[in-house]
Amino acid sequence: MINIYNIFKWVFLFSVLIFLIKYTSQNRLSKKFKIDYIEIKTKEKRFLTSEDILKYINTSPHFDISQLNDFNIKELENVLDLHPGINNAEVYTHQNGNIGVLVNQKKAIVRIKTETDDFYLDEYGQKMKLCKNYFPELLVATGKINDTHHKEIFDFVCLLRKSSFWNAQISQIYFSDDDIFLIPIVGDHKINIGNFDNISLKLENLYHFYNKAISYKGWQTYSDINLKFNNQIVCTKR
Incomplete structure (x- = not known):
């Protein structure tokens, strides 16, 4: 008799537990949450605001923000x-059930x-659309540029940023039909670099030329500086 009583007791408790779990899940699923906290992390000037997000x-x-709950926050992350x-x-969800965004x-x-296009490359080399209220002073690459050039442009800019x-000194990269030019x-x-092959050596040679020739003859002496030939600097006087 005692065993039967214990069995009924555990069956009852188990049924109550299942009911509570089901009720809690349905209640959380039907509950509508709101975003009550937004934090924006950046190493530079902030151009995003909580209102923008x-x-x-x-x-x-x-x-659909009206259907926001703690079961679909991953979908919200994907949208952001x-x-x-x-x-x-x-x-993430707070203890009060509301939503925080980082x-x-x-x-x-x-x-x-x-x-035909106008965009940024971010610090990871990925394309980044122009953003409202974001006007950074950056090196600009122009001319006959296609997708195959993005990686070498990114690598070159990263090299410049190390110095x-x-x-x-460099404000613009211009791609012509045949050569690549730098505008100081x-x-x-x-500055005609031809292409980005051996670019570190080309910049090193140009740096020495600046120190030894330009500093002596003046910055307005030459109209063109050609670095496309190995270990040579060919200049055109204005």
Whole structure:
């Protein structure tokens, strides 16, 4: 008799537990959450605001904010990752059941402008759309650029950024039909590098030329400096 009683007791307790789990799950699923906290991480000037992110979520065709609950926060993270100014996003729930959002703002390092396109490359070499309220002072690559050039442009800009001198000196990369030209900030001349092969050596040679020749003859002496030939610098006087 005692065994039967114990069996009924455990069956009853188990049934209650199943009911509570099911009720809690249904209740959490039906509960509508709200975003009550947004944090934006960045190493540079912030161009994203909490209002921008909320507006982006509210107007996204990929997510219905009215159906937000703690079972679909991964979907919200995926939507935020589509934002042109967000590198990655993390969405989490608070103890009160509301939603917090943590986003890492993207950082552009070069702008690419062609006749048909205009965009940035971010610090990871990925394409980044132009963003409202974001106007960084960056090196600009122009001319006859296609997708195959993006990697070498990114690598070259990363090389420049390692040097305080070159990072401050080069303002533009121009792709012609045959050669690549650099446009400096100081000095009224064009620098023909041909291509990016042996670019570190070309920059080193140009640096020595600046120190030994330009500093003596003046920054306005030459109109063109050609580095495309191995270990040679060919200059054209204006």
